[in-house]
Amino acid sequence: MQRIYLDSNATTPMRPEVVAAMLPVFTEDYGNPSSIHWFGQQAKALLDSARQHVARLIHAETSEIVFVSGGTEADNMAIRGIAESQKARGRHIITSKIEHHAVLHTCKDLEKQGYEVTWLGVSPDGVVNPEDVRRAIRPDTILISIMHANNEIGTIQPIEEIGQIAETADIYFHSDGVQSTGKIPVDVRKLKVDLYSISAHKIHGPKGVGALFVRKGTIVKPQLTGGGHERNRRSGTENVAGIVGFGVAAKMAREGLESEMAHVRALRDRLESQLKEKIDLIHVNAESAARLPNTSNIMVDFAEGEGLVISLDLKGVAVSTGSACSSGSLEPSHVLTAIGKTPDEAHGSLRFSLNAGNTVEEIDYVVEVLPRIVERLRELSPFYKRA
Amino acid sequence: MPYAPKLIDYFENPRCAGEIENPDAVAQVSNPVCGDVMKLWLRIADGTIVDAKFKAQGCSAAIATSSYATEMIIGMKLDQARAITKENIADALGGLPGSKMHCSVLACDAIREALKGRS
Numbered sequence: 001m002q003r004i005y006l007d008s009n010a011t012t013p014m015r016p017e018v019v020a021a022m023l024p025v026f027t028e029d030y031g032n033p034s035s036i037h038w039f040g041q042q043a044k045a046l047l048d049s050a051r052q053h054v055a056r057l058i059h060a061e062t063s064e065i066v067f068v069s070g071g072t073e074a075d076n077m078a079i080r081g082i083a084e085s086q087k088a089r090g091r092h093i094i095t096s097k098i099e100h101h102a103v104l105h106t107c108k109d110l111e112k113q114g115y116e117v118t119w120l121g122v123s124p125d126g127v128v129n130p131e132d133v134r135r136a137i138r139p140d141t142i143l144i145s146i147m148h149a150n151n152e153i154g155t156i157q158p159i160e161e162i163g164q165i166a167e168t169a170d171i172y173f174h175s176d177g178v179q180s181t182g183k184i185p186v187d188v189r190k191l192k193v194d195l196y197s198i199s200a201h202k203i204h205g206p207k208g209v210g211a212l213f214v215r216k217g218t219i220v221k222p223q224l225t226g227g228g229h230e231r232n233r234r235s236g237t238e239n240v241a242g243i244v245g246f247g248v249a250a251k252m253a254r255e256g257l258e259s260e261m262a263h264v265r266a267l268r269d270r271l272e273s274q275l276k277e278k279i280d281l282i283h284v285n286a287e288s289a290a291r292l293p294n295t296s297n298i299m300v301d302f303a304e305g306e307g308l309v310i311s312l313d314l315k316g317v318a319v320s321t322g323s324a325c326s327s328g329s330l331e332p333s334h335v336l337t338a339i340g341k342t343p344d345e346a347h348g349s350l351r352f353s354l355n356a357g358n359t360v361e362e363i364d365y366v367v368e369v370l371p372r373i374v375e376r377l378r379e380l381s382p383f384y385k386r387a
Numbered sequence: 388m389p390y391a392p393k394l395i396d397y398f399e400n401p402r403c404a405g406e407i408e409n410p411d412a413v414a415q416v417s418n419p420v421c422g423d424v425m426k427l428w429l430r431i432a433d434g435t436i437v438d439a440k441f442k443a444q445g446c447s448a449a450i451a452t453s454s455y456a457t458e459m460i461i462g463m464k465l466d467q468a469r470a471i472t473k474e475n476i477a478d479a480l481g482g483l484p485g486s487k488m489h490c491s492v493l494a495c496d497a498i499r500e501a502l503k504g505r506s
Contacts, residue, residue, distance in 0.1 A: 311399075
């Protein structure tokens with residue numbers, strides 16, 4: 001069966017160039033970058049080169065890139081690291097209700113430790129209002145953490161405006177850039193962020209590696225202590241092969257950003273317009289907001305998301321849903337709830353997330369099979385009356 | 388795929404889907420956990436379920452278990468139908484992942500609700 005992958009906000013395939021660059025690191029350039037001998041220095045050179053590529057992708061300096069195990073660790077390091085280093089100044093954090101669980105659950109954990117968190121709501125289009133951020137600032141606010149782009153509905157947040165507010169108020173500003181990096185231009189200077197999380201496997205790199213941008217002069221308490229790697233910010237022998245792959249992925253993401261995302265946007269727009277034409281009673285979430293070019297979140301009335309995902313999977317198409325039935329927690333998506341959707345509405349959501357390897361033929365196949373799947377599930381619904 | 392082939396078969400090709408006109412018993416139940424809904428129609432004669440149909444809006448496990456339970460109760464005495472457990476249904480379909488066991492409760496609830504007050 002033909003397999004079509006439209007779940008790229010979950011993870012992406014590695015580019016062949018990424019794999020090719022990683023392989024010799026396992027068997028030939030296997031030195032420990034901390035060693036002063038030839039093997040160690042070979043590995044260190046690879047690390048330095050990868051650091052340059054990652055820094056360049058987000059317009060940072062190489063000394064500001066801390067390699068970590070992925071987006072979750074980057075978010076934890078930023079939030080816990082600032083919370084701990086700044087606790088003498090205050091214990092108040094501002095974040096939003098649509099953050100990734102890595103931020104959400106980290107902030108909830110800090111609440112249990114005595115920190116206070118303001119959870120900002122978003123517009124029905126899934127966007128944080130910078131004025132809400134400004135109003136939430138208190139004398140004891142030590143950190144603002146707002147994601148750059150949302151993983152479920154793709155909305156792009158006004159990070160530059162929030163960055164300006166944070167800078168004026170002299171408060172540290174973290175943004176989770178796991179979904180935005182490689183999909184839209186990122187310039188950490190323009191965005192005025194102090195901390196920015198990125199992940200390799202969302203940009204065709206390997207799993208298990210990511211980075212935290214830490215602006216020069218920002219004091220983050222290390223969460224892993226040991227041999228003082230990464231300029232004393234994150235101890236542990238570097239995942240050299242993963243970082244090398246990350247470097248190549250970052251380089252290719254930067255070089256291909258414009259052309260690849262134009263292609264992806266055209267496919268996403270084609271998917272949405274065709275589905276709206278062929279299926280009645282469907283809605284595109286956050287349709288009028290600034291969105292990532294690769295993400296489409298659709299709600300289908302009178303059909304349930306998990307059933308849609310399984311049906312599509314049986315036709316070879318991989319997508320995801322915010323339905324309670326597909327989550328281990330049996331809670332509907334917190335993002336769809338935050339944009340005002342009822343649990344019933346969230347129940348029928350489907351997320352398509354594309355990458356540059358997807359083709360028009362793949363999109364057309366989805367447009368061909370999905371209407372019949374929806375019709376079949378609606379026929380089974382006790383509520384649906386055919387128009 | 389987190390499901391056994393038999394469950395997928397009942398999801399893709401549900402038996403007993405539809406409605407019964409002028410049924411002898413009918414019930415609609417919803418799952419408070421995830422919001423799935425099942426409606427069950429029964430034709431009863433001489434204390435036996437002689438026909439049953441269902442409709443459901445929910446995940447693949449909810450649809451498959453609803454279909455299987457509806458098929459299963461045709462020909463059963465009312466007390467036999469009432470005695471069906473969520474484990475009976477889940478086991479017959481090759482088992483359910485732990486987080487999905489609540490789906491088979493839906494069908495049990497619908498059967499008991501439809502037969503409430505009947506002997």
